[in-house]
Each structure stands twice: as structure tokens, then as C-alpha cells.
Amino acid sequence: MLAMDQGVVEEWLSEYKTLPDNAVSNYAASLKDKGALVPALYKVMRENYSDLLEPVCHQLFEFYRSGEPQLQRFTLQFLPELLWSLLSVSAARDPHTSGCIEALLLGIYNLEIVDKDGQSKILSFTVPSLSKPSVYHEPSAIGSIALTEGALANHGLSRVVYSGPHLQRENFTAQNRFEVLTFLLLCYNAALSYMTATSLQSLCQLSSRVCICGYPRQQLRRYKGISTRLTVTSEFLVQLITGIHYALCSGEVDLGSKALDDVLYRAQLELLPEALLVGNAIKSSLHGAALKSNNKEG
């Protein structure tokens, strides 16, 4: 790591500590002007034994805890990189522990599973129904659903919970690791519109590596890091794919389509239906869009 980068990070570390409370939102807005900072922080995370990692993680957690949306997003942009550090270290069973990254991730998780009043957050979703009028339609106009069995059975709107309530976690275990990481990706995905290109690229890399390390396909991608196979769950892959889809639509075509292929490869080998469904749908819609544009040109 260059001395210059180190200087940038150290300055960032000390500046926030001395900040008076009322200056936080101005400070948050000014963060994006520090061009050298984000790359320097990535370097800290990618380096194996950086002394700066611990204070950096600590400060990123302070950012998140501040409740200031811009500061929270600043921390969130590093989530893919941090997840990769955590997963690769635990797979390599390196004696060097990733304690501070674990603490940061668990900290974010424990903050995110409760709402402002400290109650467990329950994310729910209303399944729309055509049999109820909406701002976009009138049920009477839609004739074809009239009296099918399915339409009658699902008459009216229904509300379902898709995440939560979640339990507080004090440490990572094999049992809760993917539950926590999947939830963190859910939070990251909720903020996708605010993520930088670098962060999206890092997400694509994370997806590829998680899925191909230790498999023959790793040679194809010429990735030289760890070569142990990592465990994955279908829900975790679904969250990764959601992010990859966003990256693909925001112009990360190269890394994005590689990542999508790699996730699909793994989901096929492990026969994971949820991940395959979403991955196939994205592939097919990209293919459809390509067909369309070809027709236009032709």
C-alpha cells in the first residue's frame, strides 16, 4: 500500500472523530469529493494484514450507526468487498481472523433488523390482485380472469411477510452465517440505485468467485485466489442475482454477464430452483432485448 493512500485513510479516520455533531450532514455530503478515499479504502480491505483494517471497520460502523443516510450508503458500498473478505478468510481457514469485519457486518445486521423504536422489523409485501380496483385498472375491464378457479381462490389482496422477524446475532456460526449475509445483501439491494460503479463491479466479482472457486470453471476465469469450494444457499444466490441484474442494466455488461453465467453454473450443479428461476429469467430477458434491437437495426 502506498504511503499516499495510507495518508488519505488516516486523515479520514481522524477527521470524523473530531467532527462536531451538527456538522455531520455537511460532512456526509462532502465525502464524495474525496476522490482518493474510496480506492484507498478498497486497498485496505483487499490487503491481507493491514493494520488499518480494524480502525477502518470501526469507523464504517460508526458511519452506519449515525443514521445519516448518506453515511450509511457510504458504508454499504463496501458490503460486497467485505463479504468476500469474510467468506474467503473463513474458507481458507487462515489463522489470521477477520474479527473486525465480522463485528462490522454483525453490527450492521443487528441495526437493520429493528426499526427506530427497537421493534423487530418485519418486511411484508401485498400481493396485488386484479379482482380489486387499483390506480391502474378496473376489475370489470379485465374479462379473462373472470371466474377461473385460481382467481376465485385468491380473491382480494393478501399480505405476506418476506423477511423477518430476525433474531439478534452475537457471532457468526455455520448455522446463521448465510441467514445474516443474505439479509445484508437484501439491505444492499434496497440501496442499489445509490451504488457506485466500483461497488457494483465488486458485487459481480464476489458473485463469480463465490460460485466458481474450487470448480473446474475457476481455470476459465483465471482467478488465482483461494481454491476451496464455498457453501452457498439458494436465497443468497437470488440476492446476488438481483444485484447483478442491476449492474447489467447500469452498464456493467462484461463483468455482469460473466457473474450471471457463473451463478447459473453453480445453481445448476447444486440444483437450486430459486436461483435458476431468476437467473434464467434475466438471461432470457436480455436475450429478448438483444433480439428486439437487432430487428430494429435490420
Place this chain on the structure above:
Amino acid sequence: RDEQPTYHLRLLAEAFVMKGLSLDHQTVSAVSRVRLSEREEESLCCYLRACDAALSYLQELDKTISTPHSKTAKSSTLPQPVEMDLGYFLQASLQSAYLCLLQRGHLAQGAHQLRRVLRVVESRGSQSFRKSAARKLAEVLLSFVSEDSYWPPLGPPPSAWLHREGAAASKDAVYPTVKPPQRYSTDSCFCPQDVVEEAVLLLLITESMASGDAVISRLPDQAEARQSSLQDATSVYDLLTLGMARRGQYGMLSECLERAMKFSFNEFHLWHQLGLSLMAARKGVGAVSVFKECARMRPEDPSLPLLAAKVCIGQLQWFGEAEDLSQSVVSMGEEAGEFLPRAYLSLGLCCSLQASEASLKADRNEFNKKALRALSKAHSLDPEDALIAMYLSLQLALVRQVSAAIEPLQAALSLRGDDLHSLHLLTLLLSAQKHQRHALDTLNLALSQHPGNFNLLFTKAKLQEALFGPAVALQTCEEMLQHWLSRYDVSRSSETDDSSSIPMADRAEVSSGPRKHSIHLTLPDFQDASSGSLSPTSVAVSRLEAALSEVSDISSTRRQGPTYIWTILERIWLQAGELFMADGRLKEAQFCIAEASALFPSSYSVMLQRGRLAELRGQLEEAKGLYDEALALHPTGERILVYMGRLLVRTGRVHLGEKVLRDAVQAHSTSHEAWSGLGEALQSRGSSQAPDCFLTALELEASCPIRPFTIIPREL
């Protein structure tokens, strides 16, 4: 103004769009940037006005067409999607505004314009336009808007976003509308609250239109029309998949995809997606037949039969079917590529499971051999696969080659050190080698990685009983009751009922939050009561009554949620009852068994334990009756057969007892209890075969794990 003829609106729309188009197409030689953006602004303004005018025109047109016919038309048909040819300029007036915004990268304004036009009450002429607009809006929402940046459909886009796209404000108010088209009312109707809700709503609307218009005819001259309607529909279903999967709604997704089947003959992609959605929604039977159809369309794809096999093994217990499916991939050989080891694994698991089910010894041996061959082959093909190595080890353990089982298990653990099943299997193998202390240490390690796992905790109770006696093991039962309570708080609201399709993992641990638990689960302890002021018996009686009333409360009203959580509770009570019996505390044992039987009064394990309790109390006739009932429910249950046989022998009906024990040995050839029971039976009638039985029992006992190896689930 109202008297204006309808065609005025059409003229207006076409004039505006022409003006907009010509502004756009004017050569931009030597114009300044300011001039350029002014012109863009102007053309956009034209498009927006053209769009409103066109929509108004179509609504007015509807009135003039439908009024004269209304009397005759009403009786015959619902509003039919009449294909109206709008002509180039009218089409352009409808679409130019949002297309131009999206093309220029103004996503927020484009989405806003799409929402405005979709809120306009539909008319016959606008149907096909609405279909593509709704799909476009859903696409924009799902591809570019994340949860945090979503804004409600009725409000203007957030200024931060407009700013980012380089626009000062939304264009709503800038231009005067000629005659605003009529919009859907906004009161007391569904208004989406988040991005996925809106996208799914739009897609359902589009889907209902697209599947209505789908070209089903397979005549050659219709081929092109069919192809394009299929492409439209496919893109809707793909978007629907993205939205529904983000919310875990696989059940509903599978219903939508099922509707697509009427025009999807031989269309692999839609069939494949349907199969996957059925599998994710745990509709196993449908999934298997759809995957088979997919495999018929693409016989070269090895993943399809394997997906079906996974459903057969995990959801349906159709092991024979799964064997055939895996075999079909195995016979592809090299063609199957990286799936080949998986196919052998699947084959091995099917055989292994069939071996456990087989009632004839010869069949069982045959299946076990096949399973071992397949799993060894899988392991040699892919030694890096932790799952394969673990199942190879399990298969060796099942046929009691305990020391041979250790080697592949070590491989599995070096690949994946914290795997639940591998650690559990190691515990059982160590216990089979009678290294009970090591086994307990391993188990505690496993529990540190998988805290609160009931399967592990049951093993822990057994190990503790063997090492330290029943009293210590009872503490683990107490712990399990607490875990059960905190995990499946039965007082929780009915929001998360079993019918919702939230993934199992999310549902498994429901809030232990600040809410008070509605029931208390504690093991009875009738001995300690002597220190209290009440006399022991009265305490016992009152506690028993209290407990029973609580229990009946659970079993009647509040017993909700999936059955498996109640099965776990039943098993905890039965385990506690067994331990109390082993400790000679029959009263407590009776209490526990009563709790269990309140949950599942007619389960065979409850019958068995009630029988054992009766036997311990010397009520032999009653015990026999209960064993009989248990046997009627589960004719091949190992422990039921053994207890029944022994009881018969004990009560002097040696021949009948011997027969029952022979059945036990036949069905469970590795059960040392069955063999020693048979030995006793033979001995009591002076048969010379008795010593052989005892020897076999001794040999088997030497490799017997603390709980049977079959408790480790075998799944792909």
C-alpha cells in the same frame, strides 16, 4: 368546448406529434448547447400534449361507438379487445413522450410519464398501447429503481433523482392540457407501496391482456404472429419472475406460469421455468412431470432429470422413480460432464434409501451394495465434493463398516469443517466405536456451530445418559423445551401461517421478541416440592392440572404452524419420559407422556412409551394392548417389535414372542436388541441356536451408534 367534434382531438394529437418529430429531426448544425436543450424541451412538450390529446380522443371515440350498440352488445359480450388500427401518427402520439424521455436517459421522468398514461381509463383503442406501456414501466421499475429510491405512483419523482438526471423539475404543470383524459379514481383502491408491488401489479395486468391475445393457432401462415405474441408473453413472465422471486412468492409465480402453458407447446424456456417454480413452491408432483417433459425436449441436458430426482428424493419419497432418473444421467457417461458425479451421488442416495425401506434381507443387501458402488464412483470422480464424501461415509456406516467410514468422512470434514451432517456423523461413528467422551466433545463442537439444532440435541441427551446417567440428560431436555419455545413462539400473530410461501429458513425462527410467551414448558419435578408449603401430592396434582389445561389449550385453539414443529415437541416430551423411566421416576414419566399424547394421541411412538410405562408398572395386559396398537400403526417399528417380543416371552407366550422377534431381525438386521431378544426367546425354549443369536447381538452391539445412523437425512 364540449361540442367540439371528436376528430378535433385526433387532429390536435397528430399535429403536436408531427411538430415534435420535426423538431427532433431538424438538422442541428451549429446550434449552441443552450439552443439544443431548448429544442429538446420544446419537442418533449409537444409529445406530452400529443399523448394527452390522443388518449382523450380514444376515450371519446369509445363513447360514440359504444352508445348506439350498448343494448345489443351488453347481452352478448364483455368488452372485446378489438384490434384497432390507429395509424402511424396516432401511435406515435401515444408513445413518443415516454420513449423520448427514456431514450434521453431521464428514467425518473420517463417512469412518471408512463404512470400518468397508465392511470388513464382504458379504451378499446388504447389496449395494445397500455400493454406495452405497462410492461415498459415494470421493466424500468425492476431494472433501475431499488427499494430505497422508490417514490409512490401518485407523487412527482423525488427532486434528488431529477437533479441527478439533469432536469430541473417534472414537466407536469408546464403545458396546458386541451382536454385532460379521464383517469382512474384514486380513492379506496389499491395503490402500491413498494417497487415490487407496483411492478407485479402492472405485470399481472399485462399478463391478463397478453394471454388473452395470444396466438394459439399453429397454422404455418400464423407462425410469425405466434412467434411475436410468444415473445411478448415470455418477456412478461420473465419480469414477473424477477419480481415474485424477490418476495419469495414462488407459489403464485407457478400459477401464473401455468397459465402460460396454453401457448407454450414445445417452448423449452417457459416449461423449464414452470418446473423450477413448482419445485420452489414445493409442488413436487407437478414439478417432476414438467421436468420430464423438459427432458424430452432437451435429452442432452443432464440437469433436468437430476432436478426431477432431487424433488423425488426430497419432497416425494419416490425412490424408484428417482433411481431411474439418476440412472438416465449416469448412462450419458462423459456427455453429462460435471453432472456425472452428482448423478452417481443421486443414484447412491436412492439405493441407500430403498435399502432402508426394504423388508427383505436380500433386497436390502442388493440395494446397499449398489448404493456403495455408486457413491464410491461419485467420490472417485469428484473427490473435492464434501457432500459426496459425507454420504459415502454414511453408507459405509449404515452397513456397519465403522472404521472404513472414518476415511471419507475425514475428507468431507477437511473440505467443509463446520458441516452439520458431517459433524453429526462423526459423533455417531465415535459413539459406535464406544469413544463416548470424544463423541460428546465432537457433538459440543457441532452444537457451537449449529446451536439449538434439535437433531444434535437429541443425540446429546442420549450420550449424556450413557455417560452421566438420566438426570444429566434431562437437563438437555429442559434446554430443548426452552429452545422450542423461543423458536416457535405459538402466541405469534397468524401472519406467518403455513400457507404463506416464505422460505422455510426464514420461517423457522420466529420472534422470541419482547412478547410474553403464552405457554410455559418445564419438566415436572415432583420431588423438589417437599420443601414447599404445600404437600407434595397436592402440588403435583395442581401442576399436573395446570399443565394439562395448558396443553389442551395448545392442541385445540392455538395449535398452528407446520406440523413438524409439533412433532419436535412430541419427541422432546417422549425423550424426557424415557429418561424419567430410566431414572425410575414413573410419575414424572407419565406426565411427560401425557403431554406428548395430548399433541398426537394416536402416534405410534406415544403408544410405545405408554406401553413401556405400563410394563414398568407391572400392568402387563395393558402394556400388550398398547404395543398392539403401536404395531398396528407401524408394523415394522424396530423398538415396538422388540418390546412386544420380549413382553410375550416374559409372559410365557414364547412361540409368539419368537415369531415377533424373528420379524424384528428380518426387518432390522443390524439391531442388536432384536438379536439378543431373539436369543433369549430361543434360550427359554432350549434351542441350540440361542448362542449364535447372542454372538451376533454382541458383534452388532460393538458397532452400534448411540442413535441409528439413519437419523442423518439423505437429500440431494
